[in-house]
Each structure stands twice: as C-alpha cells, then as structure tokens.
Amino acid sequence: MPGDGHRVRGPHPADRDRVRSAFAATRAVLGRYETDFRILAGDEVRWISARGQGEDVGIVGRTMFGIFLDVSGRKHAEEGNEPVAGEMNHRVKNLLTIAAGLTAITLRSAKSTEGMAQDLTARLTALGRAHDLVRPLPNGQGDAALLGDLLSVLLARYEDMGAFRGRIRVAVERMGVGEVAATGLALVIHELATNSMKYGALSVPTGTLDLSSTTDGDELVLTWLERGGPAVTVPDGTEGFGSKLLRRSISGQLGGSIACDWSEEGVIATLRMDRRRLSA
Structure with a gap:
C-alpha cells in the first residue's frame, strides 16, 4: 500500500477539490469514475489512480465501489x-x-x-x-x-x-x-x-x-x-x-x-x- 510505514494524509492539497468534484459528479450520475490524484504519505508524494462505478441501491442510499492503484512509477516516467x-x-x-x-x-x-x-x-x-x-x-x-x-x-x-x-x-x-x-x-x-x-x-x-x-x-x-x-x-x-x-x-x-x-x-x-x- 502507498505510505506503508507512513501516515497517509489524504489527497494532495492541490488535487483535493478536483478529487471531491470527481466523486460528487459520479454519485450524481451513477456512472463510472476515473481520476488520478496525488496523496501525501509522510513526506512523500504518491500518485493514485482511482477507477470504479457508482451504483443506485434506492432513493435514500447510493454506493460506490472500485479500486485504488499506486501508479507513481508510471507518472514519474511520464513526467520524465x-x-x-x-x-x-x-x-x-x-x-x-x-x-x-x-x-x-x-x-x-x-x-x-x-x-x-x-x-x-x-x-x-x-x-x-x-x-x-x-x-x-x-x-x-x-x-x-x-x-x-x-x-x-x-x-x-x-x-x-x-x-x-x-x-x-x-x-x-x-x-x-x-x-x-x-x-x-x-x-x-x-x-x-x-x-x-x-x-x-x-x-x-x-x-x-x-x-x-x-x-x-x-x-x-x-x-x-x-x-x-x-x-x-x-x-x-x-x-x-x-x-x-x-x-x-x-x-x-x-x-x-x-x-x-x-x-x-x-x-x-x-x-x-x-x-x-x-x-x-
């Protein structure tokens, strides 16, 4: 897991609003979500790729499921x-x-x-x-x-x-x-x-x-x-x-x-x- 041995402090401040907007939009339209964002793991910045699906389970409640992948290696290669x-x-x-x-x-x-x-x-x-x-x-x-x-x-x-x-x-x-x-x-x-x-x-x-x-x-x-x-x-x-x-x-x-x-x-x-x- 990203940040093993370090406390994960959530999305990078520069990405926080974008991540929230992406998840909120997915919950509203009950569709697929795909977004890449950075997290802070101790003093280290890691890249996470979130992929999944929003699902309607009734008028009151809605659920989301998906996976989070550490794609730091790929992102660093792209930046290079x-x-x-x-x-x-x-x-x-x-x-x-x-x-x-x-x-x-x-x-x-x-x-x-x-x-x-x-x-x-x-x-x-x-x-x-x-x-x-x-x-x-x-x-x-x-x-x-x-x-x-x-x-x-x-x-x-x-x-x-x-x-x-x-x-x-x-x-x-x-x-x-x-x-x-x-x-x-x-x-x-x-x-x-x-x-x-x-x-x-x-x-x-x-x-x-x-x-x-x-x-x-x-x-x-x-x-x-x-x-x-x-x-x-x-x-x-x-x-x-x-x-x-x-x-x-x-x-x-x-x-x-x-x-x-x-x-x-x-x-x-x-x-x-x-x-x-x-x-x-």
Missing part, C-alpha cells in the same frame, strides 16, 4: 518524458516553419513543377540530415552537432557517387553547432555542393574539394576550396535563387558573410560566421 516531448515539439515546429519558407521561395524560382520538386526535395533532405545529427548536450546546455560531423554527413551523398569517393576532405576544428545554426549551415553547404556538381570541381572526375577552418577573433572562417574542375566562369552579376538563399542563410541564421574568389584554379568560397550564433 515531458521535456523530451516538448523539445521534439519545438524542433518539429521549427522545421515546419523552415519547410514552408523553402517551399514558397522555391516555387517563386521554379521553371517547372518537376524542377521545383527536385530542388525542394534536395533542400529538405539536407535539413533532415542536419536535424538527425543534433543531439542534447550534457547538463541541459541545449542541443548541438559537431561541425566536422555535420559537414561530412551533408557531403556524404557526393562521396557515395562512385568516382567522387575520397575526393572530398573535411578538416575543421572540433566545435558544437546548435540546432538553429545547423539548419542554416545545411542549406549553405547544400547550395555550394549543388553548384559544384553542376559547374565546379565535383562535376568532373578529376575535381577535388577541401573544407577547412580557422579562427579570426569571434568569427569562425570556413574555406571551401575547389580544384581540378572545369574552367571557371565569372558570374555576370545576376544573382540566382541559390545565391540569394545562400547569402540569406549566412547573414540571417549564422550572422556572417560569404565571399567568392573565381580563380582560374577553382572557386574559393570564404564563409565568416559568428561563433556564438553557430552554437545557438
């Missing part, structure tokens, strides 16, 4: 899951918001339904890969993914394309990237890799890609270096949708900037990002 459920709800809402925004801006730039579907699927897949890597940090410090792991996973699909195996090198410092920053960085890396697959080093068997990082004050400097690709053509100044999305993600979500050097040897993209924003 509440933070996890809340975090999952938060993440899902964030991803849905981002997905809705991506859908809208992809639609505006799409030349065909098929093209829109392909572009949107690829971008959402990149977000999904980033989301899969984000894990809780110890001592309630939030969620993060390691920068190197995040970049490697986002570029893995290009390594898996047979001839590309071993031609992508990631050498960055060990640091955590928070949930918000991870989604922004995923879009940036996806756009850079897509451009490289279409026009740059990853479009030919001899091309290579190196990703490295350095520190400059409060900024992390990420260098995207392509070599061995086709002849580089300097853009005519007209900024496409991918470039706009790339710059918007870097400035808006990562608090940074991007500069591209269209050298003859290959494109060099330098991303400067606020370290504090990266950990958010």
